[in-house]
Amino acid sequence: MDPILELKGISKRFGNKVVLEDINLKIFSGEILGLIGRSGCGKSTLIKILVGYYQADKGEIIFNGNKIKRDFKEIKKIVGYTTQDNSFYEKLTIQENMYYYANLYNINKTTRKNRIQEILKEIDLYNSKDTLAGRISGGMKRRLDFAISLLHNPKIVILDEPTTGLDPILVEKFWEMVTKISKKEGISILVSSHILSELESYCTSAAYMENGRIKHLIKIDNNTKLEREFKK
Template identity: 40%
Template sequence: MAAVLVDGLTKRFGDFTAVDAISFEIKEGEIFGLLGPNGAGKTTAISMLSTLLEPTSGRALLNGIDIQNDQDGVRKAIGIVFQDQSLDEELTAWENMDFHGRLYRIPKVIREARIGEMLRLVELEDRQDSLVKTFSGGMRRRLEIARGLLHEPSVLFLDEPTLGLDPQTRNHLWEYIRNLNRRKGITIILTTHYMDEADRLCNRVAIIDRGRIVAMDTPANLKNRVGEDVVSITSPDADRIAGGITAPWILGAEQYDGQVIIRLQSAEDHLLELLRIIGGEGYTIRSISIRKPTLEDAFLHYTGREMRQEEAGAVDRMRMMMPRRN
């Protein structure tokens, strides 16, 4: 049985469709990523899966439990780390964990044993009596993950878990998440707009754009579908280069913000010929680089635009319509 089964899940706010008939399955123990820009529908999707929002249509099962027919059952089976911090800064790390355990009615002896285990897991046992307001951003995220695991959920939601953290802290947190998945075998659903995060953590990734899943596969397969090599050319003639360049070994050429992204086979074998073609047309080249495809290339390939924030008006309207968490 799949840990998560989603079929045609949709959420509308008035005439705005935030999530548009998404469908996927997640295996037990898998780290599954929802990759997309701000406003793409990632948080709305996990808000429905975690019973914080009622779907407009469609259905979803978590460990066979229907998210609409048995919301209490779903909530017992999941843990969630919100994008926005939800810790009480005036309580200690232990007190935050203890309060969470009491809400889930975990008996005292079991609760205290689990709190100690979880704090050791995220290497915060030496700060268990410190007020959360003295913690760094990375320490707070680790504590939130530990708290989300206290009641032993089978599915853990991580909504933009490293948002706003410095690169070193992000890398450390990635290690915690990987170790958690290996040691506990827990199913993790991760939302992110960081390409490297999805690439390094996720077994599979669903690229979500404007509420729709436009591609879904392993990070390696998504990158391989783009083509073997990517040549990026910065030029004032980018539009004309992208629209006019042709050769049997060129798989595609697209223009984004003054850059031509050319997908081709064996770039090292064809680079000189490519430059001769462009130079022969009298086009100006300001810079050129060669690299292997990335998840950002995959996103561009499937959505036709850069990984950037959605139109502000649509995002703001969706936020106004979503219920606030107290």
């Protein structure tokens, strides 16, 4: 099986400091890949390259066999992104936020309404669509961020510490939603998290980063303990 996204020799430095060095990584369709490593290992910089915030100094990003141009618009077409912080506007309703971002993504006006309704129903926010985003629960806020990231039919969604601040029940519900939608729409998920137990439960594989490099690739099964990677 060919990867849906492949990184070849990605390197990045800031001044004299090397932050990423020769990153090679393949992400396959429908895969949920965890990105782990100690603080400062380069995870955040790699994510910012993948979403177009930074340009790599060296290397290639290949999508479905085609090299991606080094501009934000090209990457934005295929990648959805949720940050640790809420990206929506609290003084807008759930539905108003969806329409606002649909406009930013230039989603066709004739299909926009149906796409928004479809996502809100899938993520169980439709009945609350007229509620101000600032008044919804923490779990609903994470779902709204995820909903926004799905608007433009991305092939890959990047989740950065997606369950921070959620209680265990909401964490489980969030991941059940993510895995269901990943399977239904064939979306690959790249998730960066320090909560290793979640990645062990819901990811299919993981990449361990250290000093700006990917040191190990791990296939996750029932016996996987990601904490061991930090002790090698």
